[in-house]
Amino acid sequence: MPTTLTLLTLVLATTATAADSSPSSLIGWAPEPDGRGTFGLLCSCVLTLTICVWTALHLNVPAARSTVRSRGIERIKWVLYGIFAPEIVVATAAAQYIVARWLKREIEKDASHRRGSSGDDKGTGDDHLSRHTWDMTQCFYAVMGGFVIDRPAYGHEAGVERVTITPEGIRLLSFVGKLPEIHESQIQDKSKADWMAKSLVCIQAGWMVAQVVGRLIESLPVSLLEINTCGHVVCAVLLYLLWWSKPLDVLDPTVLGERHDDVLSLMSACSSMSAVGGVTDIRCFVYSPAGSVDESEVELKGNGGQEDGKVLVTTHLSIGSPGSRDPSRFLGFDIGDLRPRPMPATIYEHPRRAPRAAYEYHIDQANPTVSPECLRTYFAPPYDSNNLRHSTIYCRRKFPDVQQSKQPHVPMSLTLLTQASKAADALWSQCTGRPVYHTVYFTTVPGIGVFLGETDYVVPHVVNFPSMANLGLGQVNVHRDALRSVLALTAAAYGGLHSAGAGDRFPTPVERTLWLFASLVIACSGAVLWFFFLARQVWPRFDVFVSGAAPGARLAGLGQRGWVKIAKAWFFGFVMVVFGAARVFLVVEAFVSLREAPAALYETPEWSDFFPHFQ
Known part of the structure; x- marks a missing residue:
């Protein structure tokens, strides 16, 4: 995906000045009958952007007592993430994919070890242990919180609480030979994947990218809104690839029974x-x-x-x-x-x-x-x-x-x-x-x-966002270097696409400067986070400065001075405000810039009308 965005960036950079944007050729609202109009352009981009983000999201199993309202709010929240910060969603999908792949590899190691042990003439007594393996669908099901247990609630002898088993917990079950037996068909029955909807989304997304490339080939201008939409389309394609084997909208997890009681008690005690x-x-x-x-x-x-x-x-x-x-x-x-x-x-x-x-x-x-x-x-x-x-x-x-x-x-x-x-x-x-x-x-x-x-073998609920701890010092299963690289490359490609597509299509020079600045902020954000969390991982003194306490400082009553904490809070707050403002500006400006656009923007290549799409 970063490669695709990079190629599109280069094409936009070389053709950005081809369009005639002289004052005499600038128009505001364009009617529909004589070609594509402003309303049609807005509808096609908004429709493509919305359905790509909405259908690409594969959220985790919701909490035990979640309601339809809370699940709807959670999904809307992630749609907004997908619109304003798509690389965050890509990094989340990449984290889950990396964990699922790690879990699959570890389960295969366990099964291979037991098969090898069973062939040993001396025998190992492991004949009763599980030797089956899982595919990526089953591993994704575990990563998304598909396995739960009902355990006595803390402080209440008769009460019961439902907790979710983490990937580390599933890996422990596999290690001791008690990997749950669940078939892919059972998981697919819980999933609500709609291949017809995904196919229609792919057609619409393909049309959007094809008509943008076609316009560039014919030296026709491309709007900022189309550039922004194409960036989200490519991100959505990557989400489809990363979450290809992940079940969709699973509401009812699998409850593990008495066969696992001993190991589940150990996991609860260690969490x-x-x-x-x-x-x-x-x-x-x-x-x-x-x-x-x-x-x-x-x-x-x-x-x-x-x-x-x-x-x-x-x-x-x-x-x-x-x-x-x-x-x-x-x-x-x-x-x-x-x-x-x-x-x-x-x-x-x-x-x-x-x-x-x-x-x-x-x-x-x-x-x-x-x-x-x-x-x-x-x-x-x-x-x-x-x-x-x-x-x-x-x-x-x-x-x-x-x-x-x-x-x-x-x-x-x-x-x-x-x-x-x-x-x-x-x-x-x-x-x-x-x-x-x-x-x-x-x-x-x-x-x-x-x-x-x-280790946290069980948690109250597996949240969708992997948390920033996975970019620094988090759980053992995440390959932090790979995750940081995905975030850095995606952010750089997404920001680079917007900066290269700027050209001179802006109503005012100030808007162009702000667009380039916002694109640069986003392009650099991934690399900055990459170095930040790497430094915390390999440079203990820097981690001490960021966290605010050296080993033993809390117990000894020591800590950073108050003004240092306040300065750090203001600095990180300022960075987050700039980061958020840059993202909001790119999306808003993509729409606002249509108030004064080149007349050639509403000309269409002849072949584009024959490509199936929603208008």
Whole structure:
């Protein structure tokens, strides 16, 4: 798509001055009978623009209690995104496509591994595990929030809440051999794809692009509105390609049943939805594999350094852990005692993640290390008989920031913990045979124990917009470099198309200058965002400046000065205003410029009337 827009940009740039725009040849409203008129031009462009954006949108499964009104508002909101910021919609589609492709590839790896293991003479005991694979339609169905679970609502024993499984959650189900079995035909029954409507849209879009190219070939002027519409048409075509396998307007998701209870309990415990006071209980639970040495029997030696009885230890965070973004908030140690410690293996396998993969800090065993609420609950039978049990050395709830929280602590239910412990055994067993995934699912602290890695396996609802976190430090499944590149190239091509098509067709020089400035802002916006989020990813100090807090600053009561925060807020606010104004101006000016246009604009190539289209 960026290539198509680039070619159209070059054609417009070389023919922009071909039209006669002398004052004597400028007219206002043109009637219909003698050729195409102003009303016909407006209708064809508005119709093409609207149906292209409307039909190209493939939104995610709506929230459980959504209404017809809320779904309509959501769709109108995205239509406006498609009109004023089409590259944002393209970036959203690209993010979903990248995640679906990643999920498909990971599922195929799991199936291939199990087929290879089944051929091993020694046997692995994996015969009961799933070996089927998914196609892109099934993966898109998962990415759009097609799988949900009903779990006990927080703080209500009898209440039930519906939550959605994320792509990471589906990938975990596949990894432990419990990938849901759903056929493509079942998904298509839920989808409301209308191929007749899409075919008519393609014909109308093809006519719009063909008549613009034809006018350029015959040296006839092209209106700004047509240029703007063509940009949206090409973006809509790319949306069709990216969302080709994505179901359309699915309202009823698939509810997973009892077969997945153990793994679903583990996913719920590891997700931020289970956090109380910003901390999940699972963060303090050590996993002891069957047959391993009990945690209480392990002598804490740390990494060879001691200061006044404090032992130096290192936490190796799991991939996708929220600790990668704010390690002090995750671990609880202040800025004076927490420092990065990249490991050679991480540097080799995940070079960009290495600076945020491991952190050193000191633990003082002389002081109480477990919070009172955890002591009362998790150190009494039957909580102390699971493979997942509370650590005797580390407790995140013991730190002052959590102790000061007014939110009451509700302990994890014994049923959920028992089920999560069984799932952890299955997960550990799979990681034993595929050690490269150990860093994905477990956080390790040598000398203390192994902890389950925290990732949002379940969320209240999968929103349509992937969030800016996916351009910086987000979930593990998004290839951020590819997503940033799509956004940068699409924005550059879209802005370049408008700037190259400017020529001298404007009623006033001021409008031409503003048009070129707005086009340049949009063309550069993608590249600016590309460098901005890349800098946050690879330059920790810049990320500290943007986020406003260094590791441990919040816990230590430190932070940026007030005037720095105010200056940043004003700067980012100014950038957003300029960015939004540029987009609105391009769309509005495309219509307003027709008040004074070249007379040749309303001449039509003879062949265009024979091309099927809506007028």
